[in-house]
Amino acid sequence: FRTPEEIEQETQAQFRAERDKLLVEADIEINKLVDLGLDSTEWRVYRQELRDSTLTWVLPSKPEGAE
Numbered sequence: 001f002r003t004p005e006e007i008e009q010e011t012q013a014q015f016r017a018e019r020d021k022l023l024v025e026a027d028i029e030i031n032k033l034v035d036l037g038l039d040s041t042e043w044r045v046y047r048q049e050l051r052d053s054t055l056t057w058v059l060p061s062k063p064e065g066a067e
Helices: 004-035 041-055
Strands: none
Touching: 004 041
16 A cells, blocks of 8 residues: 555656656757757757756647657
């Protein structure tokens, strides 16, 4: 039997794992854009929204045109 606190901790850990994966992806996309001399603003905003997502526990949408 798991307590509600344990369930919440597990849910938050799963959320953070998914968010961390998306942060790595965002970093790669930003680096690609910078290397090509293109504007990385949308991806930088998305990356910050990912970092802030533990305040709301909602993942932001990827920038337009992203997979």
